[in-house]
Amino acid sequence: MNVLKPLSLSTQELDESQPLTVVEMGKLWVTYMGNSMSSHILPYFLQHCEDETIRTLLENGLELSNDFLQRIEKFFKDANFPIPIGFTEEDVNLGAPRLYRDEFYAHYLKYAAKAGMSIYAVAIPLVMREDIREFFVYANQCTMILTGQVNNLIYDKKLVVKPPIIPTPEKSDFINKQSYLNGWLGEVRPLHAMEIIHLYDNIENNTTSKAFLLGFYQTVKDEKIKTLFKRGLGMTDKAVKQFAEKLHNENLQAPSYIDHLVTTSTYPPFSDKIMLYHKFDMFSMKIRTLGNSIAVNGRRDISALYGRAMVNNGLFADDAANILIDKGWLESPPKAFDRK
Numbered sequence: 001m002n003v004l005k006p007l008s009l010s011t012q013e014l015d016e017s018q019p020l021t022v023v024e025m026g027k028l029w030v031t032y033m034g035n036s037m038s039s040h041i042l043p044y045f046l047q048h049c050e051d052e053t054i055r056t057l058l059e060n061g062l063e064l065s066n067d068f069l070q071r072i073e074k075f076f077k078d079a080n081f082p083i084p085i086g087f088t089e090e091d092v093n094l095g096a097p098r099l100y101r102d103e104f105y106a107h108y109l110k111y112a113a114k115a116g117m118s119i120y121a122v123a124i125p126l127v128m129r130e131d132i133r134e135f136f137v138y139a140n141q142c143t144m145i146l147t148g149q150v151n152n153l154i155y156d157k158k159l160v161v162k163p164p165i166i167p168t169p170e171k172s173d174f175i176n177k178q179s180y181l182n183g184w185l186g187e188v189r190p191l192h193a194m195e196i197i198h199l200y201d202n203i204e205n206n207t208t209s210k211a212f213l214l215g216f217y218q219t220v221k222d223e224k225i226k227t228l229f230k231r232g233l234g235m236t237d238k239a240v241k242q243f244a245e246k247l248h249n250e251n252l253q254a255p256s257y258i259d260h261l262v263t264t265s266t267y268p269p270f271s272d273k274i275m276l277y278h279k280f281d282m283f284s285m286k287i288r289t290l291g292n293s294i295a296v297n298g299r300r301d302i303s304a305l306y307g308r309a310m311v312n313n314g315l316f317a318d319d320a321a322n323i324l325i326d327k328g329w330l331e332s333p334p335k336a337f338d339r340k
Contacts, residue, residue: 020079024132025334027123029084031139032072033331034119035065036086037278038112044269045105048098053153054105060149061109064142071135084331087274096269099215103159104261106150111208113147115285163200164252166193183301190250195302198293202309203243204255205289209282210236211258216275219268225276228319232279235312242305273329280320283313 020028042062049055076083100108120140127133154160179187191199210233217229244254270278290310297303324330 018129020075020081020132021128022334022336023123023126024075024129025081027119027127027136028072028075028132029333031116031119031123031136032069032076032084033086034116034281035068035072036084037274037281038062038065039069040087040089040092040274041270041278044092044094044096045100045108047094048100049102049105051102054102057109057146057149057153058105060146061112064139064146067142068139075132075135081334086331087277091271091274093269096267097265098263099219099265099269100211100263101261103157104211104258106154106157106159107208107258107261108212110147110150110154111205111212111282113143113150114205114289115281116143117147118285118288160204161253161255164196164247166196166252181298181300183299183304188299188301191246191252192298194296195299196247196252198296199243199246199302200255202286202289202293203240203247205286206236206240206243207255207257209286210240211262212282213279214259214262216270216279218262218264218266219270220272220275221268222272225272225323228276228316228323229279232283232316235316239309242309246302246305273324273327276320276324277329280317280324283317283320286313287317 039062042058042065046055046058046062049058073083075081117140120136120143123136124133124140127136155162177187180189182188213229213232213236217226217233220226220229240257247254287310290306290313294303294306294310297306321330
């Protein structure tokens with residue numbers, strides 16, 4: 001039952017001829033680009049999937065991506081906004097040999113769903129036009145359901161280490177010492193719940209990112225991009241080890257690597273363009289996740305660790321963007337009028 005009382009407002013009838021605001025334009029554009037990418041990656045996964053339950057998840061994910069694209073295209077056409085080029089059939093080779101094992105697809109779907117929800121959830125309170133706001137509510141709800149399905153499968157098949165368990169507090173407590181913030185020297189307290197779960201989340205993201213990037217590294221053709229991917233592998237591996245060390249120091253378990261879910265194939269199923277853009281996008285998402293982690297953190301050593309990781313991820317994304325620009329592959333988001 002809805003506990004909220006309805007509002008009686010004398011609002012004007014929706015005028016779809018009004019230009020899109022910067023929020024509506026920007027969030028629809030970035031949602032379109034992300035789902036354009038997924039709509040070409042997931043069909044390749046489906047070409048090499050034997051597990052029927054995982055296949056259903058992939059089909060659900062592909063159905064959502066295509067549905068979101070169609071809905072956004074209608075908003076854009078009604079507003080005379082040019083449809084982004086995004087990605088095409090030229091960016092995927094469905095006949096390429098298997099590059100990832102079935103279990104990897106579940107990890108990937110979870111990672112991609114988290115990336116999507118980080119966009120949809122931010123859009124909801126900012127979008128004023130009701131029909132577009134309802135679209136982002138719909139996209140967020142659908143993606144949440146898909147995430148729930150993925151989690152159920154991951155835990156049922158024991159594909160991940162479950163989040164750590166800590167003691168239930170005996171009573172409410174207050175912080176009464178400045179040493180609560182310590183991280184290197186003096187009295188260092190145990191990790192609190194929010195610190196633990198964000199360390200866990202960052203490790204989970206990076207193990208998925210590393211495995212996906214390993215497949216890209218094996219199959220990319222351009223040597224400059226290959227060098228960047230090698231650097232990304234080292235960065236991601238270092239991040240996993242540093243975050244996991246914080247948990248292991250307190251005898252808490254951390255997610256494991258999933259590199260074994262990558263085959264030894266060197267035949268590229270994806271174009272260099274979509275692979276580079278995907279890593280540009282993934283490393284940008286890591287920055288958002290690290291920012292959320294800092295916001296709920298209380299120890300200086302962990303804040304510093306996240307801060308360094310944000311800088312490194314930012315430099316990687318910057319270098320990836322430079323290559324995309326040099327190759328003419330980086331599509332521009334809508335921008336303000338240049339009054340200069």
